[in-house]
Amino acid sequence: MKEKLPKGVLENLAPDEEVLYAIRKKFSLEAKPKWLVVTDRRIIYIDEKILGRYELTAIPYEKLELVYTKVGKLYSEFLIKREDGSEIILPRMDKEEAKKAIGAIRDALNEIAVEPVLIERKKHLMSEEWIIHKPREIVSRGIRMEPRKAIIKQEDPLEKLKKLKELYDMGVLSQEEYEEKRKKLLEQI
Incomplete structure (x- = not known):
């Protein structure tokens, strides 16, 4: 197809x-x-x-x-x-x-x-x-996942960047959302 x-x-x-x-x-x-x-x-x-x-x-x-x-x-x-x-x-x-x-x-x-x-x-x-x-x-389900953010924050920032890119590629995040979150993660490195 x-x-x-x-x-x-x-x-x-x-x-x-x-x-x-x-x-x-x-x-x-x-x-x-x-x-x-x-x-x-x-x-x-x-x-x-x-x-x-x-x-x-x-x-x-x-x-x-x-x-x-x-x-x-x-x-x-x-x-x-x-x-x-x-x-x-x-x-x-x-x-x-x-x-x-x-x-x-x-x-x-x-x-x-x-x-x-x-x-x-x-x-x-x-x-x-x-x-x-x-x-x-x-x-x-998205609302129930909010408390898990504390667990995600302990992850390696590079892993977070990979996951962020996947969300952007899937269309879940807009270009602006992706850039904003990416900058914050890069500051943690």
């Missing part, structure tokens, strides 16, 4: 990150299509541009709030909402491919969650809606 993906996605995958499913916009007047890529760690949205340019947004499952898909007679639409309230909307996706993509997202979330994901499904006369909510336990 990786050989069919756009170059922008391939450039941003972690070495051991597995692509579970990829779907691109069915019809578009734009020169290059938009893609939704589901991996074992995150959802990637890429808007390809001409001359090798692109805009990429990666949402780790830990920062995901919900995924909404409406499948109509001809097309489907995705809405991906992050915990911070920002949204990505992908209209005019192939309806059969959209069903497979929503299944891949559900399966990926279930792999990392202790409890099964919450799925709402509404079947209408001419359309169908799917809403996947991230389990609350992922959020509470």
Whole structure:
């Protein structure tokens, strides 16, 4: 599957990150299509541009709030909402491919969650809606881990730098967060 993906996605995958499913916009007047890529760690949205340019947004499952898909007679639409309230909307996706993509997202979330994901499904006369909510336990698991920071502080700063880089590569940390934490760790060396 990786050989069919756009170059922008391939450039941003972690070495051991597995692509579970990829779907691109069915019809578009734009020169290059938009893609939704589901991996074992995150959802990637890429808007390809001409001359090798692109805009990429990666949402780790830990920062995901919900995924909404409406499948109509001809097309489907995705809405991906992050915990911070920002949204990505992908209209005019192939309806059969959209069903497979929503299944891949559900399966990926279930792999990392202790409890099964919450799925709402509404079947209408001419359309169908799917809403996947991230389990609350992922959020509470992060809160419960706070007391462990005392243990982490005793680790070697070089080990911390390696772990910090891994989190950045996975898309869990933004560029600003990564640089700020990296500077603090370098001061400890």
